């Protein structure tokens with residue numbers, strides 16, 4: 001195992017080397033701006049508050065999708081299952097044709113805001129954009145949750161050390177007993 005010694009000379013590559021150790025869930029953020037649908041794969045997503053229900057996502061504002069989210073003021077955040085790796089690659093422009101309509105893959109529905117929601121996602125959060133904070137290259141977007149769909153029991157798609165992976169967790173093959181998890 002390679003160990004990095006302490007180093008205060010921080011550049012982007014060193015930062016990325018550190019962040020590669022942070023395993024994250026993989027999501028697709030999607031929006032509809034008039035007739036245009038747009039979306040990107042994103043791991044910089046987390047819960048913000050439960051009361052009121054809010055999440056946050058960090059989106060590069062030089063990408064296509066940010067402009068559409070900023071104009072439409074809505075977005076969905078779709079938490080992907082392991083089986084949706086191909087979809088994650090398409091929405092990250094890592095496979096397929098960059099100009100293809102990524103939404104022809106998967107089943108996309110509309111709930112409240114009009115943003116496309118992936119029906120088979122582990123969870124799909126339909127959000128109105130409440131706040132945006134732009135700094136450097138990215139925007140922190142706070143989403144006000146308008147609706148949620150949940151498909152329980154599938155393995156999550158994770159991104160770790162620059163590769164897609166999943167859990168080998170103890171819970172994977174067990175039925176969940178929610179009484180053990182009072183925060184649910």
Ligand SMILES: Cc1cc2nc3c(=O)[nH]c(=O)nc-3n(C[C@H](O)[C@H](O)[C@H](O)COP(=O)(O)O)c2cc1C
Pocket residue numbers: 026038039040041042043044045058059060062063064065066091092093159
């Ligand atoms: C695993 C993974 C996680 C990513 N996370 C983010 C993210 O949190 N925010 C972001 O802006 N881009 C992220 N990206 C990059 C975007 O998916 C990619 O640049 C995409 O093509 C942008 O699409 P757009 O031009 O429609 O905005 C990620 C890519 C991968 C593969």
